[in-house]
Amino acid sequence: MALVEVTSQAQAERAAAQAELEQAPGTASAAELYAMIDSLGDVQDIVNSGDTDRLAALYAEIGLEVLYQEAEEAVYVTASPRVNSVCPRGDLNPHAR
16 A cells, blocks of 8 residues: 555656646747757867866856755756857748748
């Protein structure tokens, strides 16, 4: 009986998390995520370089914020990347022609 309860609870938590994700503002498509990543350039090279100026520029570009809560012994990290994309025709509104 205990296994059934734990499984049911896990399924309920998963469903709640999925519902929360579906309601999250600003969700991006796979294409938008790839565009965000591509717009950052060679992230591995930047990180491996250890160049603090390049790292600071990368962190600013992805909107990286790190918050340390000493009392909780926790670190909270958020990122708010922007998409730098260009429409192949030069305009983003196909009805603007």
